Amino acid sequence: MELTAAVRGHGITKCFGDVVALDRIDLNVPPGQIHGLVGPNGAGKTTLLGLLLGLAVADEGRLEILGTPVGRALATPEGVAGFVDGPGLYPALTARQNLAALARLRRRDARIAEHDDVASALDQVGLTDVADDKVRGFSLVMRQRLGLAAALLAKPRLLVLDEPSNGLDPAGKKHIRGVLSRLAADGTAVVLSSHRMDDLEALCSEVTILAAGRVVFCGPLSKLSAENRDLDYRLRTSDPRASRAVALDSPGVRIVESCDAVNRHDAEVLVVRAQVPAMDELVARLVRADIAVRELAPVVSPLEAAFLALTEQEEAA
Amino acid sequence: MTATLVEAPATDAAPAAATPVPVARAYRFELVKQFSPWRTRLLILACWIGPALFVLAVSKQSNLPSDTLFGRWMHATGWAGPLMLLGFCGTWGLPLLTSLVAGDVFAAEDRLGTWRHLLVAVRSHRRIFAAKALASLTVILLLVAGLVASGIAGALIAVGNKPLIGIDGHTLAPGDAAGKVLLAWACVLAPTLALAAIGLLGSVALGRSPMGLLLPVVVGLTMQSAQMLPLPVPVRLALPGYAFIAWNGLFAEPQQLSPLLIGVAVSLAWAIVATALAYLLFLRRDFTNLTNDGAGRKALTLGALPLAGVLAASIAIIAVSSGATGSGIDQDKVQRSLATAFGHLYRLQEQQLHRPAVTEAQLRTTASCAKSEGLTAQEGPGNDWRCTVTWHIPGVAITGQAIYQLDVTANGRYIADGDGPKEVNGYFLVQTPDGTAPNPLWQFDGNVDLLPSH
Numbered sequence A: 001m002e003l004t005a006a007v008r009g010h011g012i013t014k015c016f017g018d019v020v021a022l023d024r025i026d027l028n029v030p031p032g033q034i035h036g037l038v039g040p041n042g043a044g045k046t047t048l049l050g051l052l053l054g055l056a057v058a059d060e061g062r063l064e065i066l067g068t069p070v071g072r073a074l075a076t077p078e079g080v081a082g083f084v085d086g087p088g089l090y091p092a093l094t095a096r097q098n099l100a101a102l103a104r105l106r107r108r109d110a111r112i113a114e115h116d117d118v119a120s121a122l123d124q125v126g127l128t129d130v131a132d133d134k135v136r137g138f139s140l141v142m143r144q145r146l147g148l149a150a151a152l153l154a155k156p157r158l159l160v161l162d163e164p165s166n167g168l169d170p171a172g173k174k175h176i177r178g179v180l181s182r183l184a185a186d187g188t189a190v191v192l193s194s195h196r197m198d199d200l201e202a203l204c205s206e207v208t209i210l211a212a213g214r215v216v217f218c219g220p221l222s223k224l225s226a227e228n229r230d231l232d233y234r235l236r237t238s239d240p241r242a243s244r245a246v247a248l249d250s251p252g253v254r255i256v257e258s259c260d261a262v263n264r265h266d267a268e269v270l271v272v273r274a275q276v277p278a279m280d281e282l283v284a285r286l287v288r289a290d291i292a293v294r295e296l297a298p299v300v301s302p303l304e305a306a307f308l309a310l311t312e313q314e315e316a317a
Numbered sequence B: 001m002t003a004t005l006v007e008a009p010a011t012d013a014a015p016a017a018a019t020p021v022p023v024a025r026a027y028r029f030e031l032v033k034q035f036s037p038w039r040t041r042l043l044i045l046a047c048w049i050g051p052a053l054f055v056l057a058v059s060k061q062s063n064l065p066s067d068t069l070f071g072r073w074m075h076a077t078g079w080a081g082p083l084m085l086l087g088f089c090g091t092w093g094l095p096l097l098t099s100l101v102a103g104d105v106f107a108a109e110d111r112l113g114t115w116r117h118l119l120v121a122v123r124s125h126r127r128i129f130a131a132k133a134l135a136s137l138t139v140i141l142l143l144v145a146g147l148v149a150s151g152i153a154g155a156l157i158a159v160g161n162k163p164l165i166g167i168d169g170h171t172l173a174p175g176d177a178a179g180k181v182l183l184a185w186a187c188v189l190a191p192t193l194a195l196a197a198i199g200l201l202g203s204v205a206l207g208r209s210p211m212g213l214l215l216p217v218v219v220g221l222t223m224q225s226a227q228m229l230p231l232p233v234p235v236r237l238a239l240p241g242y243a244f245i246a247w248n249g250l251f252a253e254p255q256q257l258s259p260l261l262i263g264v265a266v267s268l269a270w271a272i273v274a275t276a277l278a279y280l281l282f283l284r285r286d287f288t289n290l291t292n293d294g295a296g297r298k299a300l301t302l303g304a305l306p307l308a309g310v311l312a313a314s315i316a317i318i319a320v321s322s323g324a325t326g327s328g329i330d331q332d333k334v335q336r337s338l339a340t341a342f343g344h345l346y347r348l349q350e351q352q353l354h355r356p357a358v359t360e361a362q363l364r365t366t367a368s369c370a371k372s373e374g375l376t377a378q379e380g381p382g383n384d385w386r387c388t389v390t391w392h393i394p395g396v397a398i399t400g401q402a403i404y405q406l407d408v409t410a411n412g413r414y415i416a417d418g419d420g421p422k423e424v425n426g427y428f429l430v431q432t433p434d435g436t437a438p439n440p441l442w443q444f445d446g447n448v449d450l451l452p453s454h
Helices: A045-053 A095-106 A111-124 A140-153 A170-185 A197-203 A221-227 A240-249 A276-288 A302-316 B023-035 B038-059 B080-104 B107-112 B115-122 B125-158 B174-187 B189-206 B210-227 B233-238 B243-251 B257-284 B297-322 B331-352 B422-426
Strands: A007-016 A019-029 A034-038 A060-065 A080-083 A158-162 A189-193 A206-211 A214-220 A231-237 A254-256 A269-274 A293-298 B366-371 B382-392 B399-408 B413-418 B429-432 B435-438 B443-447
Touching: A007 A045, A019 A045, A019 A060, A019 A206, A019 A214, A034 A045, A034 A170, A034 A197, A045 A080, A045 A158, A045 A189, A045 B115, A080 A140, A080 B115, A095 A111, A095 A140, A095 B023, A095 B115, A111 A140, A140 A158, A140 A170, A158 A170, A170 A189, A170 A197, A189 A197, A197 A302, A206 A221, A206 A302, A214 A221, A214 A302, A221 A302, A231 A240, A231 A276, A231 A302, A240 A254, A240 A269, A240 A276, A269 A276, A276 A293, B023 B038, B023 B115, B023 B125, B038 B080, B038 B125, B080 B107, B080 B125, B080 B174, B080 B189, B080 B210, B080 B243, B107 B115, B115 B125, B125 B174, B125 B189, B125 B257, B174 B189, B174 B243, B174 B257, B189 B210, B189 B243, B189 B257, B189 B297, B210 B243, B233 B257, B233 B297, B243 B257, B257 B297, B331 B366, B331 B382, B331 B399, B331 B413, B331 B429, B331 B443, B399 B422, B413 B422
Parallel strands: A034 A189, A034 A206, A080 A158, A158 A189
Antiparallel strands: A007 A019, A007 A060, A206 A214, A231 A269, A231 A293, A254 A269, B366 B382, B382 B399, B399 B413, B413 B443, B429 B435
């Protein structure tokens, strides 16, 4: 079955005066995929999200959204929703009034349908209890949730979100991740920009890494880990001294003596640097040496490591 | 570099084409936003209640605001109250109201960071502009309606539906006064719209800057201050705030309609041009860059230069079509205006004293005026006009004479202050068979038509 891509972009270029914000970007997002967009500040993420939302038009290249070629600003088809640079909310209105006004703006349906939609959107993001409070008093977290509810109200087939979990506590993040996962399962494509690698790793099946307006990586997260060279791992075992000896003896494994991300006073923890196959061999050797492995985890996530490595390379270039 | 398309449990229905939200729905959305802040609600409440309370309070005072046009008649008729209020609103109230509404309608989205949200929801810059402009207009009209209704209601409750004394002293029946009061307020809608359009332009061109909000107030006060200066008549009439003054002419007999119509036309021209400029600037704005709020030297130039062009063109057209030059205030006009006003008010005084009615034809009132005792040019504004009014009393061989000191302002309004004889204009009150009453000849307002009489 051939499905219409939610986003199909080829050679997208966008300039602001002399500044090239996007330089021949390719982006394909199928329905039902949560696609991460990551990059340092000024990499072009917001510009790209703006193009997807129809706020701007590419200077060059071809962009199709939900199967419709986009040729001019605000010409994105129905079914695209989301926000960039924070949700747009009116502080003098309550959460419910914000959504109701938006629902009436978008649809001419009967008030009952609108009421149900608003209630459902508020319920999905967990704001039912504060639905009648003025947004003026909302925390950043509540605003983010309400922004997501406003986007959900449009029943989007493509949801474009910029830092949706910005400021969320762990429970809030879990809630939002659940909402996005359900949407994706129902076929909605989600393009998600975030600086939070844990979010992207938890949600995204594919990511695009931007640096200085260019794509430096695009593909599944697993591919990103494989493409990356060495990673630092935190290793906690039953015998740290013996583990150190085993690690020093293992091919392709180096011990990192100084690591900012690891507590220096934790004598039981060893930080080793290796590729995945070398780590597999190290674990086997530890087991053979009768050393119990109590903890083994990347010091920084593969995505974050790749992000840092790739963007640093791009900036150096 | 591309991602692979994978199967997903999505429906593959064709997406609906990108259709902008109709203006009516965007307008309703804007109204919801406009009416939601407490500031707007308080403003509406103030406009619908405040004038009534103000007029009621002033009407109960022994000292009336005689420096404001029609203020001295507030004890005599309920129709003077809304006109006194109109004079005040033309200077302060309406510029302030337009600032708070139109001056903030675009800038508010910058302040709240909601432009992108709005654009994605409405999908049309044009419709957003139309909706915002219409919503601002609606709120401004609601506020003005409140000022009128409240002012009229308060004054009629306090004083009653009685005849109104016009700017030239003639008496208007209550029905006629009511119609003209409403017409006067309708006429000042034109300069109010001009200020509102300037507010829209400032709100678009100046973004988050407080100057965007204050622009209508600054322009309004500048225009009113300019009216106090000795400007040539074509310049005075070409200023968009002139209709805030020219409504006075409705209350003269015959009505001084030409300055009012010119003032209204100029105001409407400013309203149209300023709105068009705001529209063009809004369409040009780049909303992809959040740090750009539309403000900039180019935006200011694009906004200001065409309006300067409108002003220049208006001055030229008025100068050529009317033939008006100089201050528009000359000896002959002052004399005719004063004689007319005195004649009307003399008849009013005769009625108060229950004397036999006289006609103006019988009175044959004339005035002889000199500025600075004839030592300077006999024209222009100043408080050094001194006039002798002469009239004939039916059945009496001698003619009556009274002296008046006139303070003529640059916009043609004057206050004639009685300077004797004391039997005519020497006392504030006169003894009538019904008791004491304000002496209409003691001090009165008048107006000089600045345009040449053809």
